[in-house]
Amino acid sequence: MQLGVIGLGRMGRIVVDRTLDAGHDIVAYDVAEGAVKSAAEAGAEPADSVADLAETLGDEKRIWLMVPAGEPVDAALEDLEPFLDGDDVVVDGGNSYFEDSVRRAETTSAAYLDCGTSGGPAGAELGFSLMVGGPQWAYDELTPVFDAVATSPDGHDRMGKAGSGHYVKMVHNGVEYALMQTYGEGFELLHEGRYDLDLEAVARTWNNGAVIRSWLLELCEEAFREEGTDLGDVADHVAGGSTGTWTVQEALEQEVPVPLIYQALGERFDSRAENRFSRRLANRLRYGFGRHEVKRE
Ligand SMILES: NC(=O)C1=CN([C@@H]2O[C@H](COP(=O)(O)OP(=O)(O)OC[C@H]3O[C@@H](n4cnc5c(N)ncnc54)[C@H](O)[C@@H]3O)[C@@H](O)[C@H]2O)C=CC1
Ligand SMILES: O=C(CO)[C@H](O)[C@H](O)COP(=O)(O)O
Numbered sequence: 001m002q003l004g005v006i007g008l009g010r011m012g013r014i015v016v017d018r019t020l021d022a023g024h025d026i027v028a029y030d031v032a033e034g035a036v037k038s039a040a041e042a043g044a045e046p047a048d049s050v051a052d053l054a055e056t057l058g059d060e061k062r063i064w065l066m067v068p069a070g071e072p073v074d075a076a077l078e079d080l081e082p083f084l085d086g087d088d089v090v091v092d093g094g095n096s097y098f099e100d101s102v103r104r105a106e107t108t109s110a111a112y113l114d115c116g117t118s119g120g121p122a123g124a125e126l127g128f129s130l131m132v133g134g135p136q137w138a139y140d141e142l143t144p145v146f147d148a149v150a151t152s153p154d155g156h157d158r159m160g161k162a163g164s165g166h167y168v169k170m171v172h173n174g175v176e177y178a179l180m181q182t183y184g185e186g187f188e189l190l191h192e193g194r195y196d197l198d199l200e201a202v203a204r205t206w207n208n209g210a211v212i213r214s215w216l217l218e219l220c221e222e223a224f225r226e227e228g229t230d231l232g233d234v235a236d237h238v239a240g241g242s243t244g245t246w247t248v249q250e251a252l253e254q255e256v257p258v259p260l261i262y263q264a265l266g267e268r269f270d271s272r273a274e275n276r277f278s279r280r281l282a283n284r285l286r287y288g289f290g291r292h293e294v295k296r297e
Contacts (some may be wrong), residue, residue, distance in 0.1 A: 001024045001025070001062060001144055001145060002024070002025040002026075002027065002057060002058075002062065003019055003024055003025070003026055003027070003062050003063070003064060003145055004026075004027045004028075004029070004047070004053045004054070004056075004057050004061060004062065004063040004064070005019075005026055005027070005028050005029070005039075005044070005063075005064045005066065006029050006030070006050060006053065006063065006064070006065050006066070006067060006076050007030060007065055007066035007067035007068075007072070007076075007094070008028055008029075008030040008032070008035035008036065008038070008039050008066070009030070009035065009066070009067075010120075010121050011066050011093065011094075011117060011120075011121075011123075012030070012064075012066030012067075012093075013035070013038075013039065014121070014123050014124045014128075014149075015064055015066055015093065015149050016028055016039050016042065016044055017042060017124065018124075018127065018148050018149050019145055019148045019149065020042060020043045020044065021148070022144070022147070022148035024144070024145065024148065025045070026039070026043070026044040026045065027044065027045045027046075027047050027053050027056045027057055028040065028044035028045065028046060028047065028053075029046075029047040029048070029049065029050060029052070029053040036048070049079070050076055050079035050080055051079060051082075051083070054080055054083035054084075055083070059087070060087050060088060061083070061084065061088040061089070061110070062088070062089050062091075062141070062142060062145065063080065063088070063089070063090045063091065063110075064091045064093055064145070065077075065090065065091065065092045065093065065094065066093045066094055067094060068094065069094050069095045069096045069097065069100075069242070070096075070100075073092055073094065073096055073100070073104070074104075077090070077104060077108055080110075081108065081109060084108065084109040084110040085109055085110070086109060086110070086111065087110075088109070088110035088111070089110055089111045089112075089113060089138045089141055089142055090108060090110045090111070090112050090113070091113045091115050091132075091142060091145075092104070092112070092113070092114050092115060092166075093115045093117045093130075093149075094117070095116075095117075095166075095169065095173070095242075095243055096114060096166050097166065097170075097246055098114065098133075098163040098164075098165075098166040098167040098170060098246075099163065100166075101114035101133065101162060101163045101165070101166045102162050102163040105134060105162035105163070106162075111134065111135050111137070111138035112134055112138075112162065113132050113133065113134035113135075113138050113139060113142065113165070114132070114133045114134060114162065114163060114164075114165040114166040115130055115131065115132045115133075115165050115166075116130070116131035116132075116165045116166050116168055116169020116170075116172065117129075117130055117131075117169070118130075118131075118169065118172055119151075123149075126151055127149065127150050127151035127152065127155055128149055128150050128151065128155065128156075129150065129151065129155050129156070130146055130149065130150045130155060130156035130157075130165075131156075131157070131159050131164075131165045131166075131168040131169050131172070132146070132156060132157065132158050132159060132165045133158070133159050133160055133161060133162055133163050133164035133165030133166065133167070133168075134158075134161070134162050134165070136158060139158040143156075167250075169243075170243055170246050170247050170250065171247055171250075173243035173244055173247060174243070174244055174247030174248070174251075174258065174261040174265075175261070176216075177244045177247075177261055177264035177265055177268065178260040178261045178263075178264045179214070179216050180216060180264065181260070181263065181264035181267055182260070183216060183217060183220055187199055187202075187203075187220065190202060191229070191230065197229070198224075198229055199220075199224045199229045200221055200224035200225045200229060203217055203218075203220045203221035203224055204221050207221055236271060237271050237272060238267075238268045238271045238272070239272075240268070241265060241268050241269065244261065244264070244265040244268070245265060247261055247265075248261060248262050248265055283295060
């Protein structure tokens with residue numbers, strides 16, 4: 001199959017490499033010229049614009065977008081739109097908000113597949129887990145590409161209609177936040193607790209047969225091995241948060257309690273805040289009601 005790939009960063013480049021390895025022909029475009037050159041060296045046909053990519057693909061275009069969520073997806077679709085018709089298929093493999101994907105499916109001339117992608121850069125070797133929403137015929141049509149990009153045929157499936165792929169990925173990320181938080185809490189207690197423990201050894205032992213073994217726990221083991229048991233100079237600051245915020249907003253809308261995910265998201269926001277106003281006020285209120293000493297800067 002001939003596939004156009006737009007967005008050749010950490011994730012898009014893996015789509016390119018794995019589909020090339022599976023014998024597909026790739027036309028590659030990115031706003032960063034160096035990324036296009038590098039993909040061309042790997043065997044892709046370079047394009048110097050979205051229009052060039054669309055023209056190179058000819059009829060029945062199959063295109064995979066792997067650009068940052070939000071405006072870049074709309075920009076790529078706007079540039080593609082004059083070249084698209086109902087026989088074409090566009091996959092958005094990024095972390096788009098599911099309602100944006102529903103809107104894009106309704107307004108794009110091509111069949112639109114929203115594809116939640118999990119596995120990160122490690123997917124270069126292992127392949128990804130792909131959660132796909134959109135028309136069945138388009139999913140069937142792109143199955144050889146999904147087979148190449150995913151871990152195996154079991155590593156991808158159609159979740160349902162438009163938006164469902166990114167909806168499932170959104171919830172996946174909420175679960176990811178809660179798992180990260182609970183591993184963090186357990187290791188913090190072990191680190192601060194009664195025994196002088198080698199946390200890499202703990203993680204390695206848990207990863208070998210324990211109930212709580214997982215890939216995230218393997219990444220904890222890697223972190224302790226590479227940074228040291230006290231995590232060296234790794235900062236007390238966690239970035240990101242958009243997908244977890246969407247998960248919590250959706251849970252509120254559906255009246256589904258997700259206290260662990262909410263708490264994990266809150267901890268992430270808290271990690272970026274210095275001098276929390278609520279704590280300062282609590283400090284002052286204790287003076288108000290009990291004449292307790294106010295600690296001052
Ligand atoms: N990095 C990760 O572990 C994962 C990322 N994702 C999602 O995959 C998508 C891509 O992520 P990464 O590859 O990590 O990002 P990245 O920042 O490594 O790559 C994005 C690429 O898109 C290009 N780009 C931006 N706007 C463009 C445009 N309008 N036209 C053409 N190219 C454009 C950039 O130059 C860059 O090369 C994002 O939606 C991200 O949330 C999903 C799962 C895991
Ligand atoms: O989707 C992912 C993992 O599953 C990506 O790593 C994503 O970039 C995480 O972003 P955030 O920490 O902001 O949720």
